[in-house]
Amino acid sequence: MPGFELFGDAERKEVNDVLENGVLMRYGFDGMRNGHWKAKELEIALQKSFKTKYAQLVSSGTTAVTLALASAGVGAGDEVIMPTFTFVASFEAIMALGAIPVLVDIDETLTLSPKAVEAAITSKTRAVMVVQMCGSMGDMTALQKICHEHKLLLIEDACQAIGGTYNNKPLGSIGDLGCFSFDFVKTITCGEGGAVITNNEQYYTNCDHYSDHGHDHIGQDRGAETHPFLGYNYRISELHAAVGLAQIKRLPEFLYLQKKNYGMLREALSQIPEVVFRTVPEGGEESYAFLNFFLPDLETATQVAQEFKTSGIDGCFHYYNNNWHYIKKWDHLKELKSLFPISAEVRTGLEYLKTKEFLQSDHYIGRNLSCLIKLSWTEEEVKMRANKMVEVIKKVLNT
Numbered sequence: 430m431p432g433f434e435l436f437g438d439a440e441r442k443e444v445n446d447v448l449e450n451g452v453l454m455r456y457g458f459d460g461m462r463n464g465h466w467k468a469k470e471l472e473i474a475l476q477k478s479f480k481t482k483y484a485q486l487v488s489s490g491t492t493a494v495t496l497a498l499a500s501a502g503v504g505a506g507d508e509v510i511m512p513t514f515t516f517v518a519s520f521e522a523i524m525a526l527g528a529i530p531v532l533v534d535i536d537e538t539l540t541l542s543p544k545a546v547e548a549a550i551t552s553k554t555r556a557v558m559v560v561q562m563c564g565s566m567g568d569m570t571a572l573q574k575i576c577h578e579h580k581l582l583l584i585e586d587a588c589q590a591i592g593g594t595y596n597n598k599p600l601g602s603i604g605d606l607g608c609f610s611f612d613f614v615k616t617i618t619c620g621e622g623g624a625v626i627t628n629n630e631q632y633y634t635n636c637d638h639y640s641d642h643g644h645d646h647i648g649q650d651r652g653a654e655t656h657p658f659l660g661y662n663y664r665i666s667e668l669h670a671a672v673g674l675a676q677i678k679r680l681p682e683f684l685y686l687q688k689k690n691y692g693m694l695r696e697a698l699s700q701i702p703e704v705v706f707r708t709v710p711e712g713g714e715e716s717y718a719f720l721n722f723f724l725p726d727l728e729t730a731t732q733v734a735q736e737f738k739t740s741g742i743d744g745c746f747h748y749y750n751n752n753w754h755y756i757k758k759w760d761h762l763k764e765l766k767s768l769f770p771i772s773a774e775v776r777t778g779l780e781y782l783k784t785k786e787f788l789q790s791d792h793y794i795g796r797n798l799s800c801l802i803k804l805s806w807t808e809e810e811v812k813m814r815a816n817k818m819v820e821v822i823k824k825v826l827n828t
């Protein structure tokens with residue numbers, strides 16, 4: 430997955446271009462920039478790649494998710510349904526707006542279970558946030574249907590699935606708003622960065638203004654611009670955008686390599702009947718950023734993960750006990766450890782987390798291993814890795 434693996438002349442050229450010209454900010458300084466607009470160029474490239482009308486670059490994937498919610502008016506007291514398996518950014522973004530994260534189970538897709546979503550809807554629910562984890566996606570048809578019936582927003586976090594598709598539509602472009610991260614370890618990187626994409630003009634205008642202190646971006650004098658509403662600073666810099674601009678041009682190459690390496694590993698693991706691959710919904714094609722599979726039980730998965738580590742097979746995650754991605758270790762959320770007071774509404778709204786069990790999520794995450802697919806592996810390295818993985822899994826299964 431990480432695009433940084435293949436950094437080269439293209440990235441250097443774009444960054445030097447910005448440095449030599451000297452304007453590091455994406456807005457204003459029209460007279461000084463001699464036609465250099467890296468952030469704008471990258472936004473246009475994103476619109477084309479992800480087949481949407483509008484794209485707004487921001488400083489991170491976390492700010493992208495926050496902005497997506499804010500631009501559609503999600504705020505104090507609103508409930509947002511999100512999965513138990515995701516990155517901490519999901520609840521951070523929801524809570525930053527004073528809204529309440531409602532965590533629900535995942536299913537064999539490793540993303541939101543539509544049944545669990547439906548069961549969690551209340552009169553306060555405003556949005557459903559599907560997180561396309563580890564290169565694949567949720568059942569978008571089912572989720573769209575639920576959102577349509579209940580008049581809910583569908584927010585799509587495609588930070589880990591850049592390049593995946595569902596019924597030939599790019600992931601990120603299916604929900605009302607889609608979010609990407611271009612942090613250092615994502616398929617395309619800016620160093621730090623993110624984007625919101627949408628076909629809704631009003632949401633886009635809101636994104637454009639909100640991410641820059643509410644500036645209306647009319648005219649050529651920043652100081653004279655008006656502020657139709659309150660905003661914040663989620664801006665990306667020209668330097669970061671320059672790296673992303675070089676990287677997005679290479680996305681087809683990155684996806685080709687991911688698919689090739691993924692295919693070789695998957696074929697090797699297919700020999701083992703006990704290995705069951707994660708379900709990809711009908712009509713979906715993964716981005717191949719990760720190879721995900723289930724082992725028969727928690728014990729086997731724990732042992733295989735351990736043996737992978739001792740045999741030098743890196744990048745395979747058993748998320749069951751992982752701090753970043755699974756609810757089991759989010760004690761700071763369950764205990765609401767905050768530097769500043771949190772509203773009574775959110776505190777009450779999150780009380781359920783102290784006692785709620787997510788047995789269905791445990792069932793899937795406990796047995797799942799998720800292996801990062803690198804771009805820089807040689808064919809020989811992939812073959813050796815595949816053989817080693819098969820050997821380790823067989824050994825653990827037979828003991």
Ligand SMILES: *Cc1c(COP(=O)(O)O)cnc(C)c1O
Binds near residue numbers: 562610
């Ligand atoms: C990386 C990631 C984010 C946040 O992105 P940052 O750019 O690191 O803030 C959000 N959601 C998911 C699923 C991610 O993997």
